[in-house]
Amino acid sequence: MTPLRPVLLAAIAAGIAAIPAALTVLPADASDGAAPTFRRVDIDTGIVGASFSSVGQVFGAEQDIVTSGYGELDDLGRPVGGGTLQLYRPGATLSSWTKVPVFGAGAGIVFPNATTIDDVDGDGDNDIIVPSGYFFGTDSSAPTWLNTTGAITWWENKGPDTAFTKHVVIDGQAGSYHGVQLVDLDGDGTRDLVSVSEEAAQAGNQVDDTVRTQFFKGLGGGSFAAPVELAHNLGGSQPVVDDVDGDGDLDIISSQYFHVLNDMSTSASFLWLENTDTDGTLGSADFAPHTIAKLTDVGMGFQIRPVPGFRGPGTTSWIGTNHVNRCTFALLNASFAWPEQVIEFTPGADPRNAWSRTTLSAPETPPEPCPSDYGSNRDNYPEFSNAITSRYGPGQGAPGVLGYGDIDGDGDIDLAVSGDGDRRLWWIESLGDGGTELHRLTDAGEYFGQAGGAVVVDLNGREGNELVFSSFDQDTLAIWTRDTETTPTPTPMPTPSTSPTTTPVTTVRSALSVGPARRGVPAGKKVAWSVRLRAADGGARRTATVAFDPTQGKQVRLGTITLRRTGPGVQQGKVTYRPRVAGRIIVRYAGLRVSPTLRDTAATDTARVVIR
Numbered sequence: 001m002t003p004l005r006p007v008l009l010a011a012i013a014a015g016i017a018a019i020p021a022a023l024t025v026l027p028a029d030a031s032d033g034a035a036p037t038f039r040r041v042d043i044d045t046g047i048v049g050a051s052f053s054s055v056g057q058v059f060g061a062e063q064d065i066v067t068s069g070y071g072e073l074d075d076l077g078r079p080v081g082g083g084t085l086q087l088y089r090p091g092a093t094l095s096s097w098t099k100v101p102v103f104g105a106g107a108g109i110v111f112p113n114a115t116t117i118d119d120v121d122g123d124g125d126n127d128i129i130v131p132s133g134y135f136f137g138t139d140s141s142a143p144t145w146l147n148t149t150g151a152i153t154w155w156e157n158k159g160p161d162t163a164f165t166k167h168v169v170i171d172g173q174a175g176s177y178h179g180v181q182l183v184d185l186d187g188d189g190t191r192d193l194v195s196v197s198e199e200a201a202q203a204g205n206q207v208d209d210t211v212r213t214q215f216f217k218g219l220g221g222g223s224f225a226a227p228v229e230l231a232h233n234l235g236g237s238q239p240v241v242d243d244v245d246g247d248g249d250l251d252i253i254s255s256q257y258f259h260v261l262n263d264m265s266t267s268a269s270f271l272w273l274e275n276t277d278t279d280g281t282l283g284s285a286d287f288a289p290h291t292i293a294k295l296t297d298v299g300m301g302f303q304i305r306p307v308p309g310f311r312g313p314g315t316t317s318w319i320g321t322n323h324v325n326r327c328t329f330a331l332l333n334a335s336f337a338w339p340e341q342v343i344e345f346t347p348g349a350d351p352r353n354a355w356s357r358t359t360l361s362a363p364e365t366p367p368e369p370c371p372s373d374y375g376s377n378r379d380n381y382p383e384f385s386n387a388i389t390s391r392y393g394p395g396q397g398a399p400g401v402l403g404y405g406d407i408d409g410d411g412d413i414d415l416a417v418s419g420d421g422d423r424r425l426w427w428i429e430s431l432g433d434g435g436t437e438l439h440r441l442t443d444a445g446e447y448f449g450q451a452g453g454a455v456v457v458d459l460n461g462r463e464g465n466e467l468v469f470s471s472f473d474q475d476t477l478a479i480w481t482r483d484t485e486t487t488p489t490p491t492p493m494p495t496p497s498t499s500p501t502t503t504p505v506t507t508v509r510s511a512l513s514v515g516p517a518r519r520g521v522p523a524g525k526k527v528a529w530s531v532r533l534r535a536a537d538g539g540a541r542r543t544a545t546v547a548f549d550p551t552q553g554k555q556v557r558l559g560t561i562t563l564r565r566t567g568p569g570v571q572q573g574k575v576t577y578r579p580r581v582a583g584r585i586i587v588r589y590a591g592l593r594v595s596p597t598l599r600d601t602a603a604t605d606t607a608r609v610v611i612r
Contacts, residue, residue, distance in 0.1 A: 035429070035439045036408045038467070038480040040446075041094050047086065048072060050470040050477055052401075052452035055459075056117030058126050059160045062090055063459050065097075066128060067470045067477045068112035068452075071105050078142060079134055079149075081105050083112045087128075089160075094460055094481055102128060102155055102164050110134050110149035113178045114238065114401075114452065120154045120167075120182065121222035122557065128155045128164070129193075133176025135200040135258075148172045150197060152180060154222065169216060169224050175199035178237035184559045185241065185250055185275075186282050187526050187576045189548050190218040191559060196235040197227075198258045209259035211235055213252060213273065215282050230287045231273055233259045238303045238401075244351050246564075248528045248574035249275045252287065255301025255320055267294055269301035270320055270345060274352065280526055280578050290352045292318075292345050297357070299324035299338035300397070302420075304345065307404045308541045309413045310430065314565035316541060318345040319360070319404070323397035325390040325421065327370035332394075339367075340388040340398040342417055342428060360415065360428050360436045361399070363387045387438075390421035391449075398422040405456025409464040409482065416441075416454040416467050423449025425469055425480075441467065441480055449473035508536040512544070512603035514575070514587050520612040521579060529575045529607050531561065531587055537569040539594035546575050548609075550583035561587075579609045 044050075049070030058064040064087050071083040085102040103109060109132045116129040133150030136142060150173030155164040175197030185192045193216035201208040213235035214227035236256040244251040252273040256262065260269050270292035277286035292304070304320030311317055322341050330337040342361035347353075367387030371377075378392040390398035400420025407414035407427050415428040425441040425448050442448055450472035459466045463483040470477045511534040521527050533542055546558040563571035575585060584606045591602040 036482055038441060038482055039484070041479050041481060043088055043097050043477045043479065044086070044099065045474070045476045047084070047470065047475050047477055049083065049472055050452070050475050051083075051112070051472055052114040053455060053468050053470040053477060054115045054117055054453075055455045055457045055468055056126055058087060058117060058128070058157060059089060063457060064089055064117075065468060065477065066102070066115050066117060068115060068130070069475075070111050070472065076141075078136075078146065079110050082108045082110055083132070085109070085112050085115070085128070085130060085155075088477070090459060094466070094479060094483060100160070103166070107166070109151065109153065110146070111176065113176070116180050116182055118182045121156060122220075125157045125159075127157045127222075129153075129180050129182065130155065131177030131180050131195055133173065135176050135198060136203045137176070138174050138199060138201050139203050148174060150175045150177055150199075152177050152193065152195060152216075156222070167222060169193065170227060173197060175210065175212065179239060181239060181241045183241045183250060184218070185215060186217065186277070186280050186578075187249065188280060188578045188580075189556050189558050190220050191557075192216055192218040193224055194239055194241055194252060196237065196239050196254065198237065200258050207259075207261055209233075211256070211259045211262075213239065213254070213287075217282075228283060230282065230284055231289060232284065233262050234268075234271060234273070234289050236301060236303075238305070240305050242306055242562075243574075244272050244347070245274060248576045249277070249526075251275045253292075253304055253306075253318070255304045255322075257300045257302060257323055260295050260300050267296070269293060269295045269298060269322070270304055272351070278526070280524065292347075292355045293343075293357060294354075298322045298341065298343060299336075302397070302399070303401055305402070307413060307415070308562075310344075310404065310415075311434070312412075313538050314541055314571075316562075318347070318355070319343065319402065319415065320345060321399045321402055321417065323400070323420070325392075325394065325397050327374050327389060328392055328394055328396070330370045331375050337370075340390060340422065342388075342399060342402060342415060361388055361417070361426070361438050363438050388417070388419055388422050388424075388426060391423065396421035399426070400450070401452055401454045403454035403456045403467075405465050407456060407465060407467065414456075416456050416469075418451040418454050418469065420450055423447040423471075423473055425451060425467075427467070447473065448476070448478070453477075506536075506598050508569070508598070508600040510535040510589060510591065510600045510603035512587060512589050512605040514585060514605045514607040516607065518608040518610065520610040523580045523611050524578050526576055526578045529577075529585055531563065531573045531575060533563055533571045533589055533603070534569055535571070535589070535603075536592070536594045536598050536600035538598070539592055541565070542571045542589060542592065544573070544587050544589045546577075547586045547588075548577065548579065548583055549586055549606075550581045552581070555586075579611065582611045583609050585609060 047069040069084040082105040087100040088097040120127040137146040151171035152169040181194040213231040217225040239254040268291040273287040302323035344358040398421040400418035417426040448471040453469040455468040563573040
């Protein structure tokens with residue numbers, strides 16, 4: 001979702017007054033050539049202020065869609081009450097869904113944002129984590145009740161026939177929360193929360209924001225400690241956690257939009273925080289900031305995330321979106337007219353240095369220049385651009401959220417992109433030569449602006465993946481699919497006159513090893529175990545789940561590790577943990593169908609832990 005504020009960077013540089021945000025939308029056009037055909041299926045057209053959507057297995061093994069709605073707004077775009085959260089259960093066809101309310105406006109959750117679907121309390125089913133809050137609640141013109149709407153809650157899954165139960169992690173905050181990661185950041189075996197609090201303060205001031213990257217230590221059973229600030233005025237709405245430098249612990253990676261004129265000398269709009277902790281007690285001294293890209297390079301950042309397989313099996317790419325408005329700022333100050341882009345960021349040998357950049361969203365032909373009278377006569381320029389281009393107004397920016405998966409059914413990884421301030425939807429095709437091609441998903445004249453979601457997922461097990469988006473502009477949750485069937489068609493049993501032809505499937509027996517097999521460690525000391533998987537060659541990067549089984553007590557799930565290909569059929573990784581009691585580290589690999597003719601088997605290995 002576009003933060004609804006006047007972006008004053010150009011005004012600061014040029015010494016001119018801010019122009020109020022305009023609501024007029026510029027449609028645009030793009031030629032899709034031989035791209036596949038998608039049909040749109042509306043799931044719900046009555047979600048007031050539909051914002052973010054996520055997909056996951058909430059009830060059983062089905063793929064449920066969870067969509068948040070901001071609710072009613074006043075004439076200045078401020079909330080007048082709480083938002084809503086709803087879950088959609090699949091039926092027999094893509095047109096058939098059952099809506100299950102998670103909470104309504106009466107719950108008082110203001111601006112519910114991007115949800116996380118995961119098992120918070122360890123009871124075996126998935127719950128829903130909801131970050132929330134209004135960005136500009138402390139603006140001097142805002143009603144007092146909006147000053148403290150920032151919150152993180154999680155909603156316990158009690159089963160499909162019972163209402164969700166609310167649990168509060170934090171509330172009453174001036175800063176809003178936009179995205180949450182549930183991960184064992186400190187390596188003690190219990191998963192924690194990582195999020196960023198963003199207080200934008202005055203909507204017309206770009207330099208008074210307060211941003212805090214925060215860590216909520218997991219206490220077990222769905223309880224979390226008070227937040228610890230890991231970085232001040234560094235971080236953004238959608239932080240992710242990954243081992244960037246390959247040293248076995250978890251780092252934090254983020255774009256930055258608010259307080260982008262941050263206290264790093266480079267004014268980073270994409271950055272990562274290196275985990276340098278040695279004692280298991282996390283604080284700001286344990287995370288060293290490093291710049292991925294600067295404000296002067298790409299403008300404000302919106303999102304960055306790891307995309308496995310984008311450059312082929314066994315690879316991981318870092319792909320992000322900036323959030324800018326080239327045509328509006330071309331009228332204010334050309335030096336701030338950054339193009340709207342989807343960008344691949346590539347670290348060098350030392351990821352602490354600046355990363356190289358590749359624009360993935362450039363159209364086949366160069367985008368048309370912005371009209372000189374774009375601001376005064378903007379209604380006269382519908383669909384003038386073949387590139388991602390934000391609608392007019394300093395309060396608008398593009399692009400928005402992105403997702404990934406095989407969109408066109410050719411077996412490689414493509415990207416789904418919300419235009420956000422450009423009210424079209426887009427997808428980026430991976431080409432066989434390593435290049436990319438930008439396609440418009442929405443039809444000419446079809447608008448789905450300020451869209452969340454961008455989830456690429458197979459919802460019905462037929463004809464490939466669907467794309468899930470939810471539009472604030474349209475109050476609508478919809479999917480785009482290549483599946484042409486509207487009703488399920490039973491597959492008749494074949495009656496061959498001769499023996500059917502079958503395609504043999506080669507099965508490779510996987511071998512997993514965790515080392516050392518036995519280790520004595522002081523209680524509470526962080527140590528690492530190596531993980532080596534020998535399995536079928538090719539396919540996506542393998543993942544393995546990790547648990548700790550104490551000699552006495554209940555087994556604890558530690559999380560998931562991603563392995564890296566180190567040779568033909570070999571992938572390796574690390575497990576880091578601070579055992580406090582004796583027990584076993586258990587690593588499990590689930591197996592993978594690499595291709596229609598190749599698969600590998602599941603495998604498990606353990607390592608004994610002795611406390612000395």
